Amino acid sequence: MAAPSPRPDRRPRPRGRPAGAPAGRVTRGTTAPNRLRRVDRWLVRRHGASLRDALDPLVVDLGYGRHPVTVVELAQRLAVVRPDVDVHGLEIDPERVAAARALVDPDLPGPRFDIGGFELGPLGDRRPVLVRAFNVLRQYEEHEVAAAWALLRSRLAPGGVVVEGTCDEPGRLASWVVLDGTGPRSLVLAWRLAGLDRPGAVAARLPKALIHRNVPGERVHGLLAALDEAWEREAPVGSLGARQRMRASVARVVEVGWPVRHDPAGWREGVVEVPWAAVSPLSGPGAPPR
Structure with missing residues (x-):
């Protein structure tokens, strides 16, 4: 289509x-x-x-x-x-x-x-x-x-x-x-947590409006980098399971200023939602008006 x-x-x-x-x-x-x-x-x-x-x-x-x-x-x-x-x-x-x-x-x-x-x-x-x-x-x-x-x-x-x-x-x-x-409202990222190497792996499956924007300087790249860094820092929590590690990682991302929707139960399931404005491309579909 x-x-x-x-x-x-x-x-x-x-x-x-x-x-x-x-x-x-x-x-x-x-x-x-x-x-x-x-x-x-x-x-x-x-x-x-x-x-x-x-x-x-x-x-x-x-x-x-x-x-x-x-x-x-x-x-x-x-x-x-x-x-x-x-x-x-x-x-x-x-x-x-x-x-x-x-x-x-x-x-x-x-x-x-x-x-x-x-x-x-x-x-x-x-x-x-x-x-x-x-x-x-x-x-x-x-x-x-x-x-x-x-x-x-x-x-x-x-x-x-x-x-x-x-x-x-x-x-x-x-x-x-x-x-x-009215337009795009949010972006949702979802992972199967068992066996997940790092959250940034989802970059290969970003929607078409964002998949070419995973480069330094673009907002979505910043979000994925923040998730990867938090995932690495929360590695010790992984001893309690991947769900606890993801919840701790997202909480860390929120602490540094990313406006992730508050949904700890969803985080444990490997689902994270952010407002579109937090990841919208600098140009192209979904970009904010100049």
Whole structure:
């Protein structure tokens, strides 16, 4: 799937895309069971209340890939807080959609699958409270990100959010940007702590808006360097386990001035959230206005 090129109109689309056609191009589509478990657990914890209170519990998994397993898992996990959650998996490849539809019974509750891109066209006038777009923009150019974000945000329900990010193949390293109707709000970093060498390893899985910004002078580089330094200093705490070491490391980072969201339970699970302003690039998508 490809991000639409920036345009001043409210519904930008790539040059040459016919009106009404899905905004995007087919991606590699790699997926695996449980790959997105970390973001799903975070969604339940951080946005479960919003989903529970939504008048229309509509959720979109955008660009789910060659196999719909992550869509099914998302629906199952969100059903814990909202049993009637309505999850739609959107893909631009008709063959992937047909294969996914063949695996579900349309007469039973469960996720639905349609052809669609960043415009979320199959939803019509309905507005999702949550959009998950993982391992999609990673395959784009950096300059395509801002327009994709804008198009997704324009379709959200009031108070809705987009989580756009990436992870490694087994889902052990992940990061995502949280966007609402006004723009990017925060960055979340997540690790499988068992066997973690250093927190900075997540740099290889930063969202497209940040992955090229892990260089001296950029804010996200400073955050990852601070986490690595704290992790090294808290090595003795590692005798109590990786969870205690991560909690102590994040607490140290907070002490030196990084505005990490206070969530000690999340830290122990290997999840850290910071305001977007703390890591926003100096230029490019998500950069503060000059």
